[in-house]
Amino acid sequence: MKSKEDIRVSLIQTHLVWENPKANLVEFSRKLEQLYGITDLVILPEMFTTGFSMHPEELASDEKIYKHLKAHAKKGGFAIYGSVMFQEGNRYVNRGIFMRPNGTYTLYDKKHRFTLAGEQKVYDSGKQPVIADYLGWKFNLQICYDLRFPVFARNTQDYDVLIYVANWPVPRVNAWDALLKARAIENMCYAIGVNRTGVDGSGMDYNGHSQVYNVLGEESIEHPWENQNIKTVLLKKEHVLKLRSKLRFLEDRDPFTLI
Template sequence: MEKSTLKVSLIQTELLWESPKENLDRFSIKLEQLYGLTDLVILPEMFTTGFSMKPEELASDASILDYLKKHAVKGNIAIYGSVMFKENDSFVNRGIFMRPDGSCAIYDKRHTFTLAGEHEVYDSGKNPVIAEYLGWKFNLQICYDLRFPVFARNTQDYDVIIFVANWPVPRVNAWDALLKARAIENMSYSIGVNRVGKDGTGMDYSGHSQVYDVLGNELIIHPWETEEVKTVEIHKSEIETYRSKLKFLEDRDDFILKH
């Protein structure tokens, strides 16, 4: 089935520091409240723990897929967010896009955040991933990926690019500007879901989760800095109309992405 209009729900929330069970219990309540009311729910980066560098103790395993599948199937919703994940004998910051039919797309964060030493703890992903759902194409990205426009460049004719994040207060102006830029340059919707509150390292987060349309217009009144769930509608016709009128993507440069 394809849908020309999608309802997308952004869960902007505090994350309990390094507390997987408690976070999952809280997200279960939030997800259950969205059953049957939306098409896609987006959670923050590392939604089970906050942006922690202790995967040896806290990393998710295949049971996180069961958790997301249960809610996706029961609620007839797709869900995207990232978790620290154990992959064989190493760890990755793994984005999971779970569909309501129980299938999923997996994206491992390409640009690990060197400023916080993420590259020393988590392996880097290699390839961009496009998740297809209800006739839409979603480019899956995670936090620091937002700073790398070549990796996000719309060479796959995707409709939406999604960034899930733990993006702190001192650099939130960059978050706002880059999310908007990714929409404009790629003629796509750009969605960013950030957390709020303070993590265990003392870092503050102010949210500013947002949806930008293909012209860079905000779909949520900004700034939004509270713990809340907001739902917006996105329209395939808007993408088609503006790409037909403004053929900027046809003039994009050719390049080969090296891994």
């Protein structure tokens, strides 16, 4: 795949059908088909096949989900990133899948499990940040609760874009807005957050606020965005490189290593 200086990224902000993988896959297939040939990367919410459920038995995805995403990525000519509950052997993980149109993919298992909902009792934890290379860009793949832990997103890998997919509820959406913007500024990167809308099976309400922030923390989408819709944003590599060259803040990072 050739490098591109400018890439189009499409954010799908939508309701999820509670614990119904079949219905959600049908609906996302319809939405992905609308984007065939007109974008470079499509981002879906966290656990896009089920909603944020703690009941993976009989609901978790297996390797068939890779084939499903591969088919859309190939036909659409774009990459796809989103997370699903995934069964691997006798364990479950909240797995982010970055599928490229050529069928190669990068996997990221959510590191920080949301203890308030008991996620740590159900899903195993990922071990480290994961970078996906695509079209000459480096994407740091993260999931929801990871947003609260800035050290985990610390830009020591010279990545260009930080992605969070989420089921982040209304009562704490102000934190979502503030932290996503902060991650962009402190890491001198684009920060993208895709959150769901609607009400889940536990009665939790979600109002989206999906957003793309640039290196200076400026919004790319009119705020607040709370309805079901698809927004496409143009990312410019020159924006990142020019500001990092002019404002060399990343060179002043405090040295330390995660263990």
